[in-house]
Amino acid sequence: MSKFVYVTYIQTTPEKLWEALIKPEFTKQYWVGVSQISDWKVGSSWKLEFSDGRVADTGEVLEIDPPRHLVVSWQNEFRLDLKEEGHSRATFDIERTGDLVKLTVTHEIDREGSKLIEAVSGGWPAILSGLKTLLETGKPLQGWPS
Amino acid sequence: MSMDLVFRALADPSRRRLLDLLHAKNGQTLGELCGELDMTRQAVTKHLGILEEASLVVAQKRGREKLHYINPVPINDIADRWIGKFERHRVRALADLKKMLEE
Structure with missing residues (x-):
């Protein structure tokens, strides 16, 4: 089993965080320009799409309970060595703690030394920092001097 | 989550060593971590507590065990x-x- 767990605390509401997680107009601002495409029912297909229409990852909605819990199966589609590993599992848990909302993202696959998990582990911390900044300031993370 | 907590947690070499161990192998039990360190179990528990408070370590239950993940x-x-x-x-x-x- 290869697994990573990421946690961030965000000053927002579970409902706003849920929207920011699944709606393309939000994800495009903090998640390297990708959109999650699904009709968000158990068993529905799910995909992560780059802004130019290329498909990054595909899978299925396994569990969904807005605005608290989402599990998708997740297979890479643009790197053959990662695609060969098959489906991983990404879980999003949202819970209110005081005036903050705790987001836990778990990404796991049933194999040791997974390259897929290693690859996504480089991305998640930056995505979650960007999500936090977007929700708390209303602005995407900016690198240009203002 | 306060940045002060993060800096305080990172200021100690034993806690940085714990993060190194989890970075090398994620999802370890207290027992596994103790095996790698020249510290009492109580000291490791205390350091893990400070890392968890700063959200640098997340503990998740798996059956009766608790696995520690670097965040x-x-x-x-x-x-x-x-x-x-x-x-x-x-x-x-x-x-x-x-x-x-x-x-």
Whole structure:
């Protein structure tokens, strides 16, 4: 089993965080320009799409309970060595703690030394920092001097 | 999550060593971590508690065991505060160069 767990605390509401997680107009601002495409029912297909229409990852909605819990199966589609590993599992848990909302993202696959998990582990911390900044300031993370 | 907690947690070499161990192998039990460190179980528990409070370590139950995972998000938040998105590639390139020259 290869697994990573990421946690961030965000000053927002579970409902706003849920929207920011699944709606393309939000994800495009903090998640390297990708959109999650699904009709968000158990068993529905799910995909992560780059802004130019290329498909990054595909899978299925396994569990969904807005605005608290989402599990998708997740297979890479643009790197053959990662695609060969098959489906991983990404879980999003949202819970209110005081005036903050705790987001836990778990990404796991049933194999040791997974390259897929290693690859996504480089991305998640930056995505979650960007999500936090977007929700708390209303602005995407900016690198240009203002 | 306060950055003060993160800096305080990172200020101690034993706690940085714990993060190194989890970075090398994620999802370890208290027993596994104790096996790698020259510290009492109580001391390791205390250090893990401080790391958890700063959200640098997340503990999850698996059956009767508790597995500890490194959470790099607060460190990324710190980097984002002072390193711009577009500078990051250059900073990374310099860090890679340093690593290569020192090896």
